[in-house]
Amino acid sequence: xxxxxxxxxxxxxxxxxxxxxxxxxxxxxxxxxxxxxxxxxxxxxxxxxxxxxxxxxxxxxxxxxxxxxxxxxxxxxxxxxxxxxxxxxxxxxxxxxxxxxxxxxxxxxxxxxxxxxxxxxxxxxxxxxxxxxxxxxxxxxxxxxxxxxxxxxxxxxxxxxxxxxxxxxxxxxxxxxxxxxxxxxxxxxxxxxxxxxxxxxxxxxxxxxxxxxxxxxxxxxxxxxxxxxxxxxxxxxxxxxxxxxxxxxxxxxxxxxxxxxxxxxxxxxxxxxxxxxxxxxxxxxxxxxxxxxxxxxxxxxxxxxxxxxxxxxxxxxxxxxxxxxxxxxxxxxxxxxxxxxxxxxxxxxxxxxxxxxxxxxxxxxxxxxxxxxxxxxxxxxxxxxxxxxxxxxxxxxxxxxxxxxxxxxxxxxxxxxxxxxxxxxxxxxxxxxxxxxxxxxxxxxxxxxxxxxxxxxxxxxxxxxxxxxxxxxxxxxxxxxxxxxxxxxxxxxxxxxxxxxxxxxxxxxxxxxxx
Numbered sequence: 001x002x003x004x005x006x007x008x009x010x011x012x013x014x015x016x017x018x019x020x021x022x023x024x025x026x027x028x029x030x031x032x033x034x035x036x037x038x039x040x041x042x043x044x045x046x047x048x049x050x051x052x053x054x055x056x057x058x059x060x061x062x063x064x065x066x067x068x069x070x071x072x073x074x075x076x077x078x079x080x081x082x083x084x085x086x087x088x089x090x091x092x093x094x095x096x097x098x099x100x101x102x103x104x105x106x107x108x109x110x111x112x113x114x115x116x117x118x119x120x121x122x123x124x125x126x127x128x129x130x131x132x133x134x135x136x137x138x139x140x141x142x143x144x145x146x147x148x149x150x151x152x153x154x155x156x157x158x159x160x161x162x163x164x165x166x167x168x169x170x171x172x173x174x175x176x177x178x179x180x181x182x183x184x185x186x187x188x189x190x191x192x193x194x195x196x197x198x199x200x201x202x203x204x205x206x207x208x209x210x211x212x213x214x215x216x217x218x219x220x221x222x223x224x225x226x227x228x229x230x231x232x233x234x235x236x237x238x239x240x241x242x243x244x245x246x247x248x249x250x251x252x253x254x255x256x257x258x259x260x261x262x263x264x265x266x267x268x269x270x271x272x273x274x275x276x277x278x279x280x281x282x283x284x285x286x287x288x289x290x291x292x293x294x295x296x297x298x299x300x301x302x303x304x305x306x307x308x309x310x311x312x313x314x315x316x317x318x319x320x321x322x323x324x325x326x327x328x329x330x331x332x333x334x335x336x337x338x339x340x341x342x343x344x345x346x347x348x349x350x351x352x353x354x355x356x357x358x359x360x361x362x363x364x365x366x367x368x369x370x371x372x373x374x375x376x377x378x379x380x381x382x383x384x385x386x387x388x389x390x391x392x393x394x395x396x397x398x399x400x401x402x403x404x405x406x407x408x409x410x411x412x413x414x415x416x417x418x419x420x421x422x423x424x425x426x427x428x429x430x431x432x433x434x435x436x437x438x439x440x441x442x443x444x445x446x447x448x449x450x451x452x453x454x455x456x457x458x459x460x461x462x463x464x465x466x467x468x469x470x471x472x473x474x475x476x477x478x479x480x481x482x483x484x485x486x487x488x489x490x491x492x493x494x495x496x497x498x499x500x501x502x503x504x505x506x507x508x509x510x511x512x513x514x515x
Contacts, residue, residue: 261484
């Protein structure tokens with residue numbers, strides 16, 4: 001949301017560099033605690049990657065353009081900041097096509113769908129047992145996300161389940177998937193949560209995939225992924241409103257260029273409309289990547305992680321027909337529609353990408369937000385049956401686009417759409433809406449596009465590889481601390497960062513307040 005121009009003070013209790021959702025959370029908490037707060041945002045609007053836009057010319061549809069669903073945002077933050085924001089549950093968890101059939105998870109028909117796919121009761125029973133285990137972990141771990149970092153042993157005691165601890169924290173998630181499930185498609189559906197925005201194999205010894213899996217199953221204490229009512233921009237607009245209502249100033253088109261600090265007072269240099277200025281602060285909270293933080297401080301930047309996703313936004317005149325005639329498209333697309341995400345398919349795609357090739361059968365998953373929240377469509381579009389589709393492609397690391405981003409993007413988009421079409425009874429192109437120029441309503445973003453547009457190092461949506469949510473020798477009390485006592489990292493690259501959560505913003509505010 002744009003902000004009116006303000007005449008900046010010379011000094012503040014806290015200056016927040018970056019007006020993404022975490023910076024706005026921090027601003028609201030600090031201002032409500034009586035601190036003078038300035039948020040500097042280089043762009044014309046706040047929100048960062050958590051925004052809603054109308055990407056197609058002349059078309060009244062507001063899409064969550066970069067980040068799609070909400071799981072990791074604690075109700076605690078929504079309540080404590082009195083946010084006018086809500087989410088809605090999806091009626092279906094997921095649908096995964098296979099041949100002329102598929103697996104529909106969610107609702108009363110889940111057990112029957114498992115039986116049709118696998119020919120028995122075993123996989124469904126294993127599914128129930130496995131997700132009951134992750135549910136117990138979620139109930140115990142998620143509340144710790146907005147508390148000081150526990151030690152590894154303290155978190156282990158909180159989990160209080162040695163099988164769950166070993167499965168999620170100690171051995172590659174591929175071991176549990178293969179031991180617990182026999183069906184390749186079921187295995188793949190389970191594994192996908194370990195690979196969203198993460199380029200790793202199921203048996204990667206680094207456990208990078210485990211860390212990703214953990215963050216995808218603990219959200220809200222349930223693991224549910226919900227649709228933000230009004231789109232993702234509704235959240236960041238509500239946060240900006242809450243920050244301003246508490247007294248924080250938000251200065252857009254103000255780009256911080258340097259931070260100098262002696263550990264007690266800091267000076268932030270910025271540029272605005274071609275001019276330059278400075279403000280002083282007791283604390284500086286940086287809602288940006290660790291690389292951006294290092295650049296502001298004039299320090300050596302850490303090696304960036306590598307993003308590995310394709311993001312595609314579409315607007316359809318109607319949902320496509322499926323080859324699986326037993327499933328209504330409104331059910332199939334109501335949750336997560338998995339495309340070519342069998343266990344073997346995921347392994348092949350990873351191997352091909354690791355060898356420097358685009359996956360021959362690109363895996364992806366698709367969400368139709370407008371089925372759950374039609375308010376993101378203009379009234380005329382909604383009345384005519386239009387729907388949004390957002391697609392998240394896996395195993396497409398930034399290195400594949402380095403030589404020729406535009407050509408490789410086109411090749412990958414064509415292959416991804418072809419893979420989706422293989423499960424449909426008509427090409428998705430026949431369902432695409434047209435913009436005011438007669439062009440199909442579809443756009444694609446590679447990791448390099450995200451790096452350029454959002455300053456995500458390497459195009460990594462989590463700013464860097466996720467960390468387990470416990471303290472190590474290099475973490476501070478809250479996981480947001482830096483080498484400078486009064487400079488804090490409140491972006492997704494903090495410990496317990498990643499995703500749309502507000503957790504780093506909350507934790508940086510608590511650290512600044514000395515809580």
